Amino acid sequence: MEYTLYDKELRRARETLDEIEHARAEEIEARSLIFEEGRATEEAIANVETEMKTKTNMLRRNKNYLSGLEDDNTAAMTLKTKLELRCKELEEAVTMSDEVMETNKRELKSLELKIIAAQKELDEKVQPKFDSYKDKLACMSNEREDAQKKTEGIYAKQGRGRQFTSKKDRDVFLKTQIKELKDASKQKQQLLSKKKETLTNLCRSTASGSKEIEAKTEDLKKKTGALEELGMTINEKKRVRNEMAESRKEQWRELEESKERVHEARDRAQRAFSNLRKIMPRATASGLDALSRIVEEEKITVGEQYFGLLMQNFELTDEKFRTAVE
Template sequence: MMTGINYSMKAQAIKFLSAFVEIVFDNSDNRIPVDKEEVRLRRTIGLKKDEYFLDGKHITKTEVMNLLESAGFSRSNPYYVVQQGKIASLTLMKDSERLDLLKEIGGTRVYEERRRESLKIMQETGNKRKQIIQVVQYLDERLKELDEEKEELRKYQQLDKQRKSLEYTIYDKELHDARQKLLEVEESRSKISEKSAKMYNEVLNAHEESRDLEKVLKDLTKEVQALNKEKEAAEKQQTEAIKKQAELELDVKDMLERFSGNIQAKDDAIKQLDILQKEIQDSQKELNKISPIYDEHLSKEKDITKRIMEREKQLSILYQKQGRATQFSSKAARDKWLQKEIDDLQRVLSSNLAQ
């Protein structure tokens, strides 16, 4: 069957780069499962490679071994070459050993090994088949469960869609109501802001008027103080004049008693008395002249004080109104407080009427 062996080597200097061995088989009996009468098997060995070629086509080592075993060349059958002394050992074999040898040469041993391996593989395949059947059954059951869950999911999605639609409708209505309430609150807040601004302006005006009145009051107070000083000076002069008059009267009396006979002294005393009386009259006239002015300024002071008190009262009322504007958090709270005040006033009025 083997017709020849070709050997070739390529070398550079001393080192070998590659070498190959090629065997040509006569396959006219189709022992090798290749549709050719001549089969070439080559092995090429290089520095970093070891390759097999079948008729110029690259094949693996496993494929080469399978191909040779299918042709009857088995690695477990070492009798293709008869070694020296092997025949003598064969003649001395026992019958059981010869039977094993015949099985080995005939390939029966390889067949039995392959058969055992095949049976083992078939058994493993059967076990795997059973496992696969169990898995398939489990998958079928699981698919049924998934179909049921899918139907439940479809119903759930449908109901969830309806729930979301209802929630959206409710939320939209609540949003509309909230926006409406917000508009009402904004309008109320705007009105309160306008009212508060108006009250603030009134407070500012009241402050301005109060400052003006205080300024006028200060001026009038200064004038009253000046008039008081003038009045005190006039009263002091009047007191001194009266005192002086009394002293002069006493002096005149003494002089009259002492110099009753002296007419000239009497006339002088009378003249001095007239002068003092004239001074007293002048002081009285000046006092009478100052008193109306003092009374007028005093009346003005009282009037201005009264106006200041009225302004302060008005300012307090405005502050109370301004405080009430920010006191209540809502219209309902304000109405509740007003109703309570009305009820209290009605109770007081009823109590007064009953008395």
């Protein structure tokens, strides 16, 4: 009877153990499923975080790029305004130079007309008068010499018949004739001096006009050369401005790409370190946190007294060794 009772209890105990074992197996399987789901969820969260960080970096990069474009646009507008003002000033200077050039041309033409008129007057009026007065002066000089010779001949005639009643009357008459001749010769000399002075003034005026024409021509050449040089300078400045704008855009693009690579590398490093902490023992993670805290609290110099984690001082010979294997 007791054996039967013990046998029944043993069977019940075995059934209970089988049920417990079955429940434990189901619990283990459920926990495994939950663990797998949790790990998949963590991976999905990590992927989402990675994607969010990538998109955040892209958004930040786009914002920085947009800010750079706005700054570039502002600088370009400022430069455009300055260049427009400069071009306007240069156009005004060119217009003024053209006006001065036209004025100089008109003055040059007027001076040429005056020179032609003066030369014509000199050839048609002054020179003939000068030649006429010169001939008259020579004629009067000859007449005076003839009169003097005649006077001397009259004085020399002693034995001939006398024209005058007395010698005194003759001398008075001759002196009167000589005085008249001298007065006429003096007037002719004064007139000749005036004509010579007029001719000298005309020659001086002609020389002055020629010098002024040469000065105006030289000034016109200088201004034309300055305008050409100014145009070349403007073209060169425009070319340099365009090259600098293109270079600045290229530098902005390279800077944004460098920032993007730095952010992506930092994210990969943080993600790798986070994955490393997930698979390392809790005590090791706590020790690393304590080490970082001690370095910060004790103000230990990094690079002289503390060189970081051992794994941070490895230089891998191949990138394949960066893959963690459990």
